[in-house]
Amino acid sequence: MAGYRKLGRTSSQRKALIRGQVTSLLNNGKIVTTEARAKEIRKVAEGLIAMAVKEKDNFDTVEVTAKVARKDKDGKRVKEVVDGKKVTVFDEETKTIKKDQPSRLHARRQINKVVYGVTEKGATKKDTKSVDIATKLFEEIAPKYADRNGGYTRIVKIGQRKGDAAMEVLLELV
Secondary structure, three states: OOOOOOOOOOHHHHHHHHHHHHHHHHHHOEEEEEHHHHHHHHHHHHHHHHHHHHHOOOEEEEEEEEEEEOEOOOOOEOEEEEOOEEEEOEEEEEEEEEEEOHHHHHHHHHHHHHOOOEEEOOOOHHHOEEEOHHHHHHHHHHHHOOOOOOOOEEEEEEEEOOOOOOEEEEEEEO
């Protein structure tokens, strides 16, 4: 007997389905799906959340100086004439960044192996932005569950689907 549900699909289709649903769950906080799918998705999602909870504080803050192009009020780069050529003017800026420890970096890569890239669409093409699910896991979801020992998701039965009478459930983060 297999240790997982086959969901009536080939292995590649099943992996893609689970990856897509886990990504949606972590991005939106809840999804509506069938009971069998929800139980499989729960396994994967709880593993990722547990990994993020374990590694949430495992980073160093580092001061970094970088050259940044000076910009005018319209957001365009300021140019200066030097030896008859137009050259962009740069300023030095100091920033503090989070540098992952090796184990957190490994966890981030493991998470990125499972979840898909997400883009949130805005009103215009310029407003469209990509969301890093791994960062969202470490900075938003993991601190919420820091004092919890598992059980990060909840399955609530909604009822039977009209078309094929499959049991539909709401899978949500607690």
